[in-house]
Amino acid sequence: MVQATQFRGSASGKAIQTSAELPDIKPDEVLLKVTDSGLCGSDLHFLNLSLVLGHEGVGIVEQIGSACSRLKVGDRVGWGLVNSTCDTCDMCISGRDAYCHNIKMYGTEGFDTQGSICSHAVRKEQWLFKVPDSMPSADAAPLMCGxxxxxxxxxxxxxxxxxxxxxxxxxxxxxxxxxxxxxxxxxxxxxxxxxxxxxxxxxxxxxxxxxxxxxxxxxxxxxxxxxxxxxxxxxxxxxxxxxxxxxxxxxxxxxxxxxxxxxxxxxxxxxxxxxxVGSCISSRYPQNKMIDFAARHKIHSIVERYPMTLEGVTQALDRLQSGKMRYRGLISWN
Structure with missing residues (x-):
């Protein structure tokens, strides 16, 4: 069992710091030690809910489930809004899995611990993306959603x-x-x-x-x-x-x-x-291609940095709400 520090929304619309014991990982899941989280404008829509905030995570794999095959302990990965898809519907098998009819994603019922502003997170291996060694986490985190x-x-x-x-x-x-x-x-x-x-x-x-x-x-x-x-x-x-x-x-x-x-x-x-034309968040195939393209062409995220503390998270959210963030918030443990 891992005791995770988490920063959640609350009924008051203010971030609060909590602690929770994470369950043992399932065969298709990965335990992550979070290093960084981007802050997205859509995070403001979740401030009144009691869920772990953030959905632009970067972290290090600490443990993998028995059915996982792509990742190993020590890999640096990123994740966004989606936690899992069915891989059997028409959308999934045609490579448009962001439109899966059975998608499980951040902010939906039962996924209140799937945020990225925390110390540890459990995610499905299915929707985790390897971050190239050449790409700083400050560049990688905002790419996971934005x-x-x-x-x-x-x-x-x-x-x-x-x-x-x-x-x-x-x-x-x-x-x-x-x-x-x-x-x-x-x-x-x-x-x-x-x-x-x-x-x-x-x-x-x-x-x-x-x-x-x-x-x-x-x-x-x-x-x-x-x-x-x-x-x-x-x-x-x-x-x-x-x-x-x-x-x-x-x-x-x-x-x-x-x-x-x-x-x-x-x-x-x-x-x-x-x-x-409506356009949803990225599916897995284009997301991986985007990360590779960004690394090769040195796409940089312009970020304001904040520490992963209650004071730092609060400052970042206040800055975002004021419309003065330039251009993406980055909340980090280091």
């Missing part, structure tokens, strides 16, 4: 010769810019103000446009129409704002987590043949 979220639409929807627009430079956006640029896309960034222009260009953007105060985006002066538009910002707006700068048959891909409805103009969508 990286996979932007990677899938880029590789599935965007061709290397297309103009890819990225709305927002934050936890998702700064990764999307790097991936798209390394893929060879013509990267165009939209942000509310000029503050992040230089950083966007350094990350790989070819063009930058500030949108605050502009009511008609036809006046932004965009050089050529955008083929694919990834919306990484958490701000809600009528998608029609961007229609003046989109190419015919353009795709709009919203990626942030929110409730409510998407709003778009009906006839311009139909006449222009535009598509609004």
């Amino acid at each position: 990286g996979g979220t932007v990677w899938v639409p880029l590789v599935e929807q965007c061709k290397t010769y297309e103009r890819v627009g990225i709305v927002g430079i934050g936890g998702l956006g700064h990764l999307a810019i790097q991936f798209a640029a390394k893929m060879g896309c013509d990267v165009v960034v939209f942000s509310s103000t000029e503050d992040k222009r230089d950083e966007a260009l350094k990350l790989g953007a070819n063009e930058f446009y500030a949108t605050k105060g502009v009511s008609d985006y036809a006046n932004l002066g965009v050089a050529k129409p955008i083929d694919r538009l990834l919306i990484t910002s958490s701000a809600k707006f009528n998608l029609g704002l961007f229609y003046p700068v989109l190419a015919r048959n353009a795709s709009i891909i919203p990626l942030s987590v929110d409730s409510g409805d998407l709003t778009a103009p009906y006839m311009p969508t139909v006449v222009n043949g535009n598509s609004i």
